[in-house]
Amino acid sequence: MMTLYLPKCLRRKQNIVINVRVVLYHCSVGGYEEPLHSELYETAFPKLTKLAHLLRNVDLIDGSFVNINDQSVAVDDYLQQSMHTFKSLGRIFLGSPMARQRLKSREGVPPHCFGKPSERESMTLDSLTKVSNFLNISAQQRKAVRLAICPQVTQHQIWTGALEEILAGLRSEIEVLNRYSPTKGTRMGQQIVASCLKFLDAANSFDPESTSWMRLAPTKVGDSPASHKWGDVLEMFNDLINCLRSEKELLFHFPKLEVMKEGLLQIKDVLIDKNIGYKETRRQGSLVQKKLTKTLGHSSRCLFTLLMYYLHGSVRDIQVEVCGGMYESGGKDKFCLCMGKILITNEEKMVRSGMKQLDRALGLFKFVWETAGVKASLELQGHLWCVGAEEKSLSYRGNRFFIHAISL
Incomplete structure (x- = not known):
């Protein structure tokens, strides 16, 4: 379970004066010419060293501040500001004459x-568009990439697995908030997440190892009182976003709710039903794959999230x-x-x-x-x-x- 971690020195908020505004100004893109005056490096280095000591057990991993000793997540404005200052100062030194000379050697x-x-x-x-732009991939090659990737990453188990990963991560984050500072929104959000996960359990009911394949006389499609559609999950995502909007800065997985809505909109009419029999359930799963493959474009953040889950079992964007x-x-x-x-x-x-x-x-x-x-x-x-x-x-x-x- 994710926990909140904050180093003792940050909880005490030691009085570490970071008087490097002039230096950080020069760090802005296009705001300076290199190399900088030697006095700027001399001013910045003691601050950089002091911040390194302050943040010694914390790492910035794809947007999250993580204690590398126990993998707990730290949430604190002072920590974020200190880390941002450290990284900004570090970039200045990457462009210093000494660093450039060492790199060339x-x-x-x-x-x-x-x-x-x-x-x-x-x-x-x-x-994928950002990746392709960086690699200078041609339009024809981008099309080839999408055509090769889509059928793989839009498989039903990849789609539901990515959604479960997001919701499970969000559930852990909400549990932490409810433990320390519960609100009406987080309490309602916890209930909605639980309902979403139940829907996904139903969506995965076509697993050949489950008992659904044994039904000889499946219920007529659409007539079962347990019949639901992906549109129901879409509605819950909208409710979840509204409930947690005021807490979104503290919830790492919150942005992924908006990202995955793109896919949910494309399959909102596809059935999720435990009682329609194995063959029909497989057909509905295949329909999910076909619709997502057809509609998710090269620039889609939803497609990229599915690719990350397919490659790494994680829905994190890469920083x-x-x-x-x-x-x-x-x-x-x-x-x-x-x-x-x-x-x-x-x-x-x-x-x-x-x-x-x-x-x-x-x-x-x-x-x-x-x-x-x-x-x-x-x-x-x-x-x-x-x-x-x-x-x-x-x-x-x-x-x-x-x-x-x-x-x-």
Whole structure:
């Protein structure tokens, strides 16, 4: 179960003065020319080090602040502000003359990677269109990607599994809120989530291992008092959104309710019924797949969510802290994709977590690249920066990851 975690030093809100407004102003995209004056780096570095100590047990994972020791989730405005400041300052140092020189001297690293300020900004991946734009995939190749992916990710069990993942995560989040600060909206939301999960249980009743296939005389379709449609789930999603709107900033899974409504709208007339017999239930499940395959476009966030669940068993969008780019690597048909993350500490568990996050992002780009049938080769590289880290390279799931030090 998800719990709220807050470091003791943050609960006490120690008086850590972060007087770096001028430095952060220069961090805005297009707001500065590099390199910055050396005094700005000297001003920022002590603050960066102090924040690293303050946040030492917390990692930013796809938008959530997670205690890496027990995987609990932290919800606190001061924590978010401190983390945002740390990452912003970190990006400034990625563009410093020393960091640029160190990066160029690393064997196997493209010499121009992370050279532009835009390549050191963050990026949220929430649609295939964003991935394809980054890879410069042609319109014809995008069509091929969609045609290849849709029939797989819109399978009935993938569709219902993704919905269950969202609702189960939302249920855990609401339980935490109801434990500490219940409201009428969260209490009602908890009931609606439970009802939605019951509907999904009915939608999964065509499992060959269930007893529904044994019915010799199924009830006539539409006549059963237990007959429901996906439109009923759509109505509950709308009610759930209205109930939880005032708490949405505290609910990580809330945005996915709106995202999945796109798919629910397309299948709202399809039946969910435990009493219509195995063959008819399978037909309704096939109808869900056909409708979603036909209607979910390349830019659909719903389609992307289904793809994430299909690939990783998770509905999270992917956040890349340092987006990097694609660079030529030893020839016209050879490219290297570099992406990065700024770490709080260089402890093994933090480094491992960072590599895992980057590998998930890099793997998605590789998947789309190969599905599109691009003939050129694509090497994947992950880059991790940390204050005081020892510079080295590691291998994780066949890809190279480089550890870089942040220093003056």
